[in-house]
Amino acid sequence: MPELPEVETLARGLQESVAGRRILSVTLRKTDFIDDPVAIERELPGRRIARVERFGKFMLLQLANKNDALGAAADSAAADRNGTPNAAIQEALLVHLGMTGNLAPHHAEQPLAKHTHVTFVLDDGRELRYTDPRRFGRMAYLAGETLTTELLRFGAEPLLVTAEEFARRVRSSRARIKTLLLDQRVLRGVGNIYADESLWSARIHPARAGGSLKLEEVEALLRALQRILRKAIQMRGSSISDFVDADGVEGDYQQHHKVYGREGEKCFRCGATIKRIIVAGRSSHFCPVCQRAPRRKSGSGVAAVEMRTPRGARVEKKKAKRKMRLRTSKG
DNA sequence: CTCGATCCCTGGACGC
């Protein structure tokens, strides 16, 4: 599942392999994950891809000006280092991979993989193809102020945010720390795997309220998060479902996961059994000994979360709901 | 405003 390190890996690969290429034509198949399919068909043919960068969990395929100058967008790398959306970007194709999306170049004669929803024919005999079985991804052509406004919806880059800024955002909230880590308006790019891994590393329980964290805990969390993200980028990401980079190669970081996907196994630090609960509607893996649960306030939401396990009583509820839906859809 | 719950989607795993 692509999070920051996986998207970074893919974006770097595409920058290597398709930056500078011109898009000759576009073919759309399923389009329900595209903001405005007509805009893509209208604006992209004939345009050159100036640069490919990651923005949070998005890939930004920056387009050269219509007059074909690579100028502004090609010079934008340095400007982006400060983490603010780049004013020099005028037009871009935003691609979010959701859970199962992939964007990679293929030779034109290579048969289309299943679930290939978008094909960009390039000027060198290759095609940039977007595949996404679940279609949880997103694609959008955005320009000018619309693009700027869209990018401003997102929070800080995890690898660039200062400890002060991070601490301010986290400690002023009553939301659970896991929720805050996953909230793209707080930090852009962190997903379920790296949230769990960094919380384990910093010994913080995922259901702790952001505002309950001590300053040193928040600082330790950010250090852990940044170290883990850097290491994961070095290892070309985690391949859990089917993530592969632009060359079709899997990442290696999943071998270094300490808690994610390790429910029932032993904590590498203390030997206790790794648990899994639902926080923020997501599986959250943690060590119940290293990561102390927040104190329960009787009848509070936190107490309820403590009791919520992924399997068990909820299943019956779900079954009932499902039956309901089937009935209503028939009638 | 904030926060949690629900829903979208499909392949794969699992149970019978």
Place this chain on the structure above:
DNA sequence: TGCGTCCAGGGATCGA
């Protein structure tokens, strides 16, 4: 082997 069911999860949306 084959069919039904559940599950994974990022993010939009809705309601409290």
